[in-house]
Each structure stands twice: as structure tokens, then as C-alpha cells.
Amino acid sequence: xxxLNKLVLACFVCFGLTNLNAQDENNxxxxxxxxxxxDFYPTNANTMVxxxxxxxxxxxxxxxxxxxxxxxxxxxxVGAGFAVGVRGSINKIDSYGDMSVxxxxxxxxxAEVKYSLGQAMNTNWFEPYVNVGGGYTWITSEAGLKNYDGxxxxxxxxxxxxxxxxxxxxxxxxxxxxQSTYKHQFGxxxxxxxQHVAGFTFKFGGxxxxxxGIYDKNDACPEVAGLPEFNGCPDSDGDGIQDSEDACPNExxxxxxxGCPDSDGDGxxxxDDKCPKTAGLKTLQGCPDADGDGxxxxDDKCPNxxxxxxxxGCPWPxxxxxGVLDKDDQCPEVKGTKANKGCPEVTExxxxxxxDYAKTILFDSGKSSIKxxxxxxxxxxxxxxxxxxxxxxxxxxxxxxxxxxxxNQKLSESRALSVKDYLTSHGIDGFxxxxxxxxxxxxxxxxxTRAGRANNRRVEINxxx
Numbered sequence: 001x002x003x004l005n006k007l008v009l010a011c012f013v014c015f016g017l018t019n020l021n022a023q024d025e026n027n028x029x030x031x032x033x034x035x036x037x038x039d040f041y042p043t044n045a046n047t048m049v050x051x052x053x054x055x056x057x058x059x060x061x062x063x064x065x066x067x068x069x070x071x072x073x074x075x076x077x078v079g080a081g082f083a084v085g086v087r088g089s090i091n092k093i094d095s096y097g098d099m100s101v102x103x104x105x106x107x108x109x110x111a112e113v114k115y116s117l118g119q120a121m122n123t124n125w126f127e128p129y130v131n132v133g134g135g136y137t138w139i140t141s142e143a144g145l146k147n148y149d150g151x152x153x154x155x156x157x158x159x160x161x162x163x164x165x166x167x168x169x170x171x172x173x174x175x176x177x178x179q180s181t182y183k184h185q186f187g188x189x190x191x192x193x194x195q196h197v198a199g200f201t202f203k204f205g206g207x208x209x210x211x212x213g214i215y216d217k218n219d220a221c222p223e224v225a226g227l228p229e230f231n232g233c234p235d236s237d238g239d240g241i242q243d244s245e246d247a248c249p250n251e252x253x254x255x256x257x258x259g260c261p262d263s264d265g266d267g268x269x270x271x272d273d274k275c276p277k278t279a280g281l282k283t284l285q286g287c288p289d290a291d292g293d294g295x296x297x298x299d300d301k302c303p304n305x306x307x308x309x310x311x312x313g314c315p316w317p318x319x320x321x322x323g324v325l326d327k328d329d330q331c332p333e334v335k336g337t338k339a340n341k342g343c344p345e346v347t348e349x350x351x352x353x354x355x356d357y358a359k360t361i362l363f364d365s366g367k368s369s370i371k372x373x374x375x376x377x378x379x380x381x382x383x384x385x386x387x388x389x390x391x392x393x394x395x396x397x398x399x400x401x402x403x404x405x406x407x408n409q410k411l412s413e414s415r416a417l418s419v420k421d422y423l424t425s426h427g428i429d430g431f432x433x434x435x436x437x438x439x440x441x442x443x444x445x446x447x448x449t450r451a452g453r454a455n456n457r458r459v460e461i462n463x464x465x
Contacts, residue, residue: 026217027203028077032177034199036071036089037063038106040097040191056194061098063196064106066091071197081116089195093139097191103141108183108195110135110161118167127167127175135159137185157187167201177201247271274298330390343390346463350384354393357381358459361419368414370422378419381461382426389429392464395420397437398444400453405439413437419459434464 041055041062055062075085091106112133121128138156163181170176179197206215212225212232219232221244226234230242239252239259246259248271253260257269266279266286273286275298280287287296293306293313300313307314316325322335322342329342336343357380362371370378385393397416399408416435424430446452 027206029205030075030201030203032073032201037065037196038091039063039194064093083114086111105140108137125169129165132162157185157190159183159185173203175201344388346388346391354461358461361459368418385428392432394462395435396460398458399440400456401440401447409439412439
């Protein structure tokens with residue numbers, strides 16, 4: 001047992017002195033345990049008979065096997081297919097080539113470099129490799145160190161090793177390992193030999209940056225702690241939708257709304273719902289419309305009375321009740337006809353009445369100034385015009401034929417303008433009135449009699465059509 005302690009100590013010293021670098025983050029460490037067999041026969045040594053591999057598989061005659069866990073190795077992957085490690089082995093030797101021996105113990109401590117051929121072969125479960133290295137081997141007995149022939153000289157010699165191995169991976173972390181290594185011992189009494197190993201290999205130590213228990217190589221979100229069901233990505237609100245696909249990652253919601261909630265259950269996610277606490281319509285971004293007029297209640301000035309959007313959800317009024325809505329009614333406070341855009345129409349009777357009044361307007365002789373006694377008539381005209389607020393009129397001045405044409409023309413123009421000015425000064429919109437003089441050009445009676453000339457001297461107020 002004291003020799004075994006020395007062996008284990010030697011392994012850890014070798015391991016501690018080995019310069020190991022980090023792997024590519026994926027399970028860099030490996031521990032292998034198993035049984036080993038030592039074969040001193042077919043190594044072409046001077047002290048033995050046999051050629052290379054002549055009886056390589058003669059297990060019964062030449063292999064020394066300790067039927068227990070008899071080898072332990074630790075290694076670390078350092079990149080580009082290479083791994084470095086140390087191995088310690090013990091055995092019982094009862095076959096020294098063709099010689100039978102008793103009470104010999106075998107100890108070895110080795111450092112090795114392995115190169116994996118798995119990537120080159122593009123296989124995941126089957127990983128062949130080659131290994132080279134060196135170590136030290138002791139053969140002892142209860143009586144002390146022994147040569148292979150039983151003499152009591154010191155047999156503790158360095159070795160140069162090289163071999164082949166295969167890992168059969170059962171999972172990402174567990175595999176079956178077999179390896180055969182040729183060990184060339186240095187020294188006059190040294191005996192080269194093969195050491196065969198079979199056992200299990202366990203990989204571990206993969207990098208987990210975010211500490212969520214999922215190695216970075218399998219972690220879709222390696223820098224943020226997450227859940228296995230989302231390949232290492234988080235679900236902050238716990239709604240079963242990972243944050244990267246969750247439109248509302250900090251608020252639990254439904255899959256149909258990409259992880260966002262719908263508090264009022266109206267089928268519109270809260271983030272898009274203008275009324276998230278009150279069930280509404282999708283067409284109105286989740287807001288209700290009590291009167292069904294297409295205007296959301298929150299924007300509807302008349303939420304319980306259907307009306308157009310243009311009027312804030314309220315029905316258009318018809319103030320004068322003439323069947324023409326105020327929005328289309330040019331005379332919203334005066335009853336009219338649809339044909340006249342809600343304004344009253346000037347009938348022939350009204351037109352005649354206007355001119356009957358207008359013809360009675362009196363002027364000072366040869367002037368455009370209106371006589372005071374005509375004010376009542378003019379007020380009657382104002383009252384009629386106010387009943388037709390959208391109608392436009394022309395104030396026309398006419399004279400008889402007494403005097404020159406130019407004088408009569410000027411006089412008719414000034415009298416028409418004088419009447420227009422009176423009407424506008426008494427509340428009639430000037431935009432509705434125009435003034436024009438016709439002089440003596442449009443007589444309605446003969447100019448040969450006094451009565452006829454009196455009729456021709458007149459003012460007319462005519463509707464503009």
C-alpha cells in the first residue's frame with residue numbers, strides 16, 4: 001500500500017506540473033477508470049523471444065491482468081484535437097514473457113498527449129486517437145525491487161510511450177475507453193512492454209457563463225440565465241414564452257398575443273389596446289362603441305346616440321327643421337328648400353313685392369339723395385332681404401329720357417348705389433348686393449307723357465340667378 005501511495009503522489013505531481021490551457025468551453029476535463037493488462041512478451045526485446053505483435057492477443061499466456069479497478073487517468077482538452085493528462089496504474093505480474101514469476105507488483109506513472117481523430121472522421125460517438133508520452137515504471141516484490149529474472153537489482157526505469165485508443169461515447173459525458181500503449185523502457189535491465197487499458201471515461205467541466213446549468217455550447221443565450229426548455233434562454237415573466245419571442249417579456253401574457261396580456265379579454269393585447277380595462281372592438285383598438293356609430297366611446301361626444309365621425313359621433317342637427325342638415329344648410333336658422341341648399345327661395349311673388357316697394361323710392365329732383373318719406377319703404381325691403389339670407393340681388397337704377405344720355409347714365413348709377421348703401425347700412429351684407437345704372441336704356445313706359453316718364457324713373461331690386 002505504501003507503494004500505491006507513492007504512485008498516486010507521483011501522478012498528482014506530474015499533473016500539477018503539466019501546463020494545461022482552457023479548452024473550447026465544452027467539457028474539457030476527463031477522468032478514466034478501468035483495468036489494465038501488462039504484456040512483456042511480443043516486444044522484440046533481446047531478453048525475450050518473439051517478434052512484434054506475433055502473440056499480441058495471447059491473453060491467456062502473456063497478459064497480466066488485475067481483476068479490479070487498476071488504472072486511473074485525468075486529462076484536459078487543450079484545443080485543436082489535443083488533450084494532455086496523466087495516468088497511474090498498478091498490476092500483479094505472474095507472466096514475465098514466457099517466464100512465470102511470483103510476488104511481483106507493477107506500478108507506473110505516465111504523462112501523455114493525445115490527438116483525437118474524431119473530427120477528421122466526422123463522427124460523434126466513435127473517437128479514435130493516438131497518444132505519445134513518457135513516464136516511469138517500477139516492478140517490486142515483498143522482498144524489494146526485482147529484475148524480470150528474479151534478481152534483486154533496482155528496476156525503476158523511465159519509459160517512452162506511444163499507442164492507439166478509442167472512445168465509444170454513450171452520451172455527451174460518458175464513454176467506453178480502450179487503449180493499447182507500447183512502453184519502451186530505458187536501462188540495461190529494462191524490458192519494453194505493452195500496456196492495454198479498458199474502462200469508462202467521464203467528461204465534465206463545460207463552460208456555463210450564466211450559471212443556469214446549461215453549457216454554453218448548448219445554450220442559445222449563454223450570457224443570460226435561462227431555462228432548459230428554452231435552450232438556456234430566459235422567460236422573465238414566466239408565461240411559457242421565452243423573452244426573445246415575447247413582445248411583453250416582463251408581463252405575463254398569452255401565446256396568441258406573442259406573450260402580451262389581454263386584461264379585458266376583448267381579443268386586443270393590452271399593448272395595442274387603447275382601452276385595456278374595458279372590453280371593446282378590434283376595429284376601434286379595443287375600445288367600446290355603445291351606439292355602434294364607429295366612434296369609440298372615449299372619443300364620442302354623443303356615446304349613446306349614433307352620429308358620424310365628422311361630427312364627433314353626434315348626429316348632425318337641423319336647427320330650422322327644413323330637412324337640410326345644418327352642415328349642408330346655408331341658412332341653418334331659416335327654413336328653406338333642399339333645392340336651394342336649405343335657404344328659402346325667392347318666388348315671383350316676393351320678387352314683385354320687392355320691386356313694387358323699390359319703385360316707390362323717392363329721390364330729390366335730379367339728385368341721388370333719397371327723400372325721408374321713403375324710409376318706410378326701404379325698411380320693408382330690408383325685412384324681405386333678411387328673409388332670404390343667401391340670395392343675391394342687383395339694385396338697378398333707371399331714368400326717363402329727359403336730359404342727355406351721359407347725364408342720365410350717371411344719375412341712374414348714383415341712385416342705384418345710394419339705395420345699395422342704405423340697405424348695407426341697415427344690416428344687409430354688401431356681398432349680397434350689387435348696383436348698376438342703365439340710364440334711359442330700359443324704359444317700361446313711354447317717355448312722351450308725364451305719367452310714362454314717372455314710371456321710367458325707377459329703382460328695381462332683382463334676384464341674381
